Amino acid sequence: MSNLIVHRGDNDIVLDTSDDVTYCYQIGIGRVIGDNCINLNDSKQLHEIAITLRQKYTEWVYTFNDLFLDKGLVYRNISLFFLTDLSNKRNELFDTYGVILNLTLLRAKLADKEVNTIRLIGLDSVFEQSIRSIFPDATICSERTKRRRVQLVRRIAADMKYFMEVILVIAMNRLAAVVIRKATPRNSGRLFFSFFPQTFDENCVDTRYGAMVNDEDRYLVTIMADGMHQQISPFRYRKLLRELPRDKFVLIDREFQLSDIWRGIYWLVGCWRLTWAERNTKWLFEQIEVTGFIRQELIWSASRVGRLIVVAGALGRTLKGTSATQLTYLVFEYAFGRMISAIAKSSAPLVERVGFNHGDFSWRFLNYFLAKGEARVDPPYLQHCPIPDKVLAEDELCAEIYDYNGYQSVTIMAQVERLKYLDAISPAIDKRFALIVGGLHDGENLLKVLLDTIKSSSKTRFLFKPHPRARTNYLSICQDIPNLQIVHTPIQELLAYVGRIYVTYSGVGVEGWRLGIPVTLVDIPGHASWSKLLDFDEFKR
Numbered sequence: 273m274s275n276l277i278v279h280r281g282d283n284d285i286v287l288d289t290s291d292d293v294t295y296c297y298q299i300g301i302g303r304v305i306g307d308n309c310i311n312l313n314d315s316k317q318l319h320e321i322a323i324t325l326r327q328k329y330t331e332w333v334y335t336f337n338d339l340f341l342d343k344g345l346v347y348r349n350i351s352l353f354f355l356t357d358l359s360n361k362r363n364e365l366f367d368t369y370g371v372i373l374n375l376t377l378l379r380a381k382l383a384d385k386e387v388n389t390i391r392l393i394g395l396d397s398v399f400e401q402s403i404r405s406i407f408p409d410a411t412i413c414s415e416r417t418k419r420r421r422v423q424l425v426r427r428i429a430a431d432m433k434y435f436m437e438v439i440l441v442i443a444m445n446r447l448a449a450v451v452i453r454k455a456t457p458r459n460s461g462r463l464f465f466s467f468f469p470q471t472f473d474e475n476c477v478d479t480r481y482g483a484m485v486n487d488e489d490r491y492l493v494t495i496m497a498d499g500m501h502q503q504i505s506p507f508r509y510r511k512l513l514r515e516l517p518r519d520k521f522v523l524i525d526r527e528f529q530l531s532d533i534w535r536g537i538y539w540l541v542g543c544w545r546l547t548w549a550e551r552n553t554k555w556l557f558e559q560i561e562v563t564g565f566i567r568q569e570l571i572w573s574a575s576r577v578g579r580l581i582v583v584a585g586a587l588g589r590t591l592k593g594t595s596a597t598q599l600t601y602l603v604f605e606y607a608f609g610r611m612i613s614a615i616a617k618s619s620a621p622l623v624e625r626v627g628f629n630h631g632d633f634s635w636r637f638l639n640y641f642l643a644k645g646e647a648r649v650d651p652p653y654l655q656h657c658p659i660p661d662k663v664l665a666e667d668e669l670c671a672e673i674y675d676y677n678g679y680q681s682v683t684i685m686a687q688v689e690r691l692k693y694l695d696a697i698s699p700a701i702d703k704r705f706a707l708i709v710g711g712l713h714d715g716e717n718l719l720k721v722l723l724d725t726i727k728s729s730s731k732t733r734f735l736f737k738p739h740p741r742a743r744t745n746y747l748s749i750c751q752d753i754p755n756l757q758i759v760h761t762p763i764q765e766l767l768a769y770v771g772r773i774y775v776t777y778s779g780v781g782v783e784g785w786r787l788g789i790p791v792t793l794v795d796i797p798g799h800a801s802w803s804k805l806l807d808f809d810e811f812k813r
Contacts, residue, residue, distance in 0.1 A: 274385050276378075278403065279304050280798070281394035281416070282720055295385070297378055299370075299798030301721045302394070312381045315795045321376050322636045322800040325558070327644075329369060332557055333361055334643035341654060343546045347539060347581060350614045350653040355580050355607045356543075356573030358566070359657070361638045364713050364802075365572070367421070368565040369638055371402055374798055375560050379406050389413070396420055398564030405561035422568035424544075427575050431540060434499040434579055435533050440506040441496055442528045448513070461488040463522065463594065463623075465601035465612060468493040469512060470502050470741075476517060480602065480630050482689030492590070492599065494524040498579035501608060522594070524586050532585035540578025547571060580611045587612065591620040600626040604660050605640045613658035617651055627660035627679070629670050630690065632779040634804040640673060647678030666691075669804060691783065693764045699787045703771035708736045709763075709780040715739055716746040717796045718776050723749070726756050735759045735766060739778075777802040 275292055279285050280299040287294065287306030296304035297312045304311070340346075340353035353359050363369045387407050392400055392414045400414055464485050466478045473479055478491065485491070493516075495509050504512070509525070516523060547570045555566045591599075599616055603609040604627035616625050633640055648656030662681035665671035666688050674682045706729075710718050715738045726734045734756045738744050750756050759766065767784060773791045775781035782804060785791045793805050 274382075274387050275389045275391065276382070276387050276407075276410070277304050277391045277393065278378075278395065278399075279393040280399075280418075282717075285393060295382065295387075297374070297798065299374060300394075301717060301797065312378060313797045314377065314381070315797070315801075317380070318373055318377050318798075318800050319636060319806060321373050321380075325372065325376065326636070326638060326641060329372065329557060329638070330361065330641045331643045333358065334646055337655065339546065339550070343542070343549070345539070345542055345546065346654065347535075348584075348614070348618060349651050350611075350658065351655070352539060352543065352577050354610050354614075354653060354657045355577050356569075357576050357607060358569040358573045360605075360607055361641070362569075363638045366565065366569050367399075368562055368569060370799065371399060371565065372557060372560055372562065373800055375402060375406055376558065378403075391415065392417075394418060398568070401564050402561050405556065405559065420564070420568060422572050424571050427571055430499075431575050431578060435537065435582070437499070437506050438496060438528055438533060438582060439530070441509055441525060442530060444506060444510055444513075445526050445528065448510070461490060461596055462598040462600060463490055463492040463596045465492045465599065467497055467502050468495050468516070468521070476515070476520065480690055481600070481628070482692065484600075484689060490520055490522050490596070492522045492524065492594075492601075494583065494586075496525050496528075498576065498583055498608060500576065500579065501603075522590060524583070524590050527586035527589040528582070529585065529589075532582045535585060536578040536582040539581050540574050543570070543574030543577050547574065576607055580607060583608075584611050584615050588615050588619040591616055591623065594620060594623070596620075596623055598624045598626060600628050600664075601660075602628050602630045604628070604663075610658050613660055614651070614653050617658065624662070625660040627663040629663065629665045629674070629685075632666070632782050632804045633670065633673065634802055634807050635673065636800055636806070637802040640677065642677045645678070647680075649680055669807060694767075694783060694787060697764060697768050697787060699767060699789050700769045701771050701789055702769045704731070704733060705770045706732050706734050706772045706774065707766050707770040707780075707784075708734055708774045709778040710736070710738045710742060711776060711778045712739045712742050714776045714796065715742050715744070717799075718774070718794055719746070719749065721794060721796060722774060723753075726753060730755055733757065735761075735770065737761070737763070737766065737780075775803065781805055 275294045277294060277296045279302055281302040284303045284305055289307055293308050294306055295310050295312050337351055337353040340351050345352040387410045390407060390410045390412045394416045396418045398420060400412060404412060464481050471479050495504050495512050555563045601609060601612050613625055616623060642657055646657050647659045649659055649661055659679055663674050663679045664685050665674055665682055666685060671682050671684050719736060737759050747758055750758055763780060773781055773784040773789055774794055776794050776796060781791045793803055
């Protein structure tokens with residue numbers, strides 16, 4: 273008789289004394305402890321599976337485009353599938369691919385075992401549906417069941433709030449027409465797209481583009497965006513509006529119209545109708561049922577599509593009035609950037625579109641991968657994902673990944689602006705200090721998995737730097753640990769003296785490695801690592 277326990281959570285589970293063999297698998301840092309407990313977690317094999325299944329999964333997701341076309345979900349010659357997070361395979365937002373990897377590993381580990389009972393702790397009904405598909409004869413019981421991550425009612429409320437906020441912005445624009453008047457067109461120059469004020473410094477310079485933007489260039493910005501990339505209230509919008517230098521910034525938001533809202537709602541409802549029409553469809557990948565997960569991705573994607581349609585209308589009108597010769601933009605790999613690629617091509621066909629690589633990614637970072645033949649520069653974008661005319665990559669690895677995925681005219685930047693600060697650092701590598709750097713989505717787990725290491729290394733002072741845009745309500749766990757300190761010090765000052773860096777996927781790990789600082793790549797059980805460090809020989813395990 274074989275028992276399996278799958279535990280997702282932060283707290284350890286201690287089993288009663290038993291002679292039965294129990295296999296356990298953890299997703300997160302909570303352990304399962306028992307007399308005859310055999311842990312099945314294997315990070316090396318999990319990473320190998322992530323590589324093996326990546327293209328198969330990418331090709332499988334691409335088939336959903338046919339479903340969108342069959343339902344007539346096409347806007348301005350663009351299949352709305354390409355503007356969804358489902359198409360983007362957002363493994364930092366959704367559990368779908370992570371669950372597939374975990375269940376594939378469990379199936380391999382238990383291939384010659386008869387599993388009689390499965391105990392799920394801290395998981396939801398969607399996971400239970402998936403694990404039942406690979407262990408159909410096992411008795412499954414669930415404890416501490418979590419609610420589904422994506423719920424339709426909450427999405428409807430969030431979307432209505434966004435639409436109402438944009439309506440308020442439209443009213444503010446009309447009342448303050450003089451303040452937000454259009455910048456004087458120029459005969460030459462380039463546009464650089466960004467989200468204001470997310471990464472602009474006190475001098476209104478975008479730190480990602482840096483010195484690439486010269487006096488003749490302008491920023492093409494949005495403040496409200498889609499309410500997902502950044503969340504700005506209408507009242508703060510009014511304040512930020514006054515801070516924009518009118519001769520340097522072209523504001524997309526000033527072109528919002530009420531018709532954009534109605535179109536957004538129309539296509540939002542269209543995506544909801546698709547999800548409802550497919551309510552009895554069962555979706556399986558590699559014999560693993562992922563129906564519940566795909567439904568959640570479709571519900572979330574409806575929100576994304578509806579909001580992007582709103583922004584697309586304003587963007588199209590803005591670009592029609594530009595005299596720029598080139599548009600450089602980030603997030604071109606994501607739904608927002610794909611919208612920019614498509615709308616820029618239709619509204620300003622003579623403007624060269626340049627995708628700007630920002631940040632590190634790897635062969636396991638699913639978001640940036642496309643099916644073979646999926647990418648296309650020119651419309652129509654019915655069977656093909658809109659991409660830029662050319663791409664600026666940060667390094668050779670990024671360039672290889674872009675080439676692999678069908679991006680065109682990929683070149684490596686001569687200078688990566690966001691990394692220029694490294695040139696001024698001569699690291700002291702003081703072993704008395706260690707730096708822990710949280711990513712946008714992993715700070716809590718990273719910190720918790722390192723607590724034992726921190727407490728057992730009393731002679732080392734650990735400095736934890738949370739991601740500036742991450743939620744930090746978990747930081748109370750740092751209290752009463754004398755050698756652990758929360759810091760918000762600029763990263764260049766920290767890299768100048770720390771003796772070791774701990775990360776999961778944060779790009780600071782790569783930057784420290786480039787400086788010669790020892791880096792520990794931390795595994796979160798049940799989570800495949802996205803870090804590009806694993807693509808370097810010395811980190812492969």
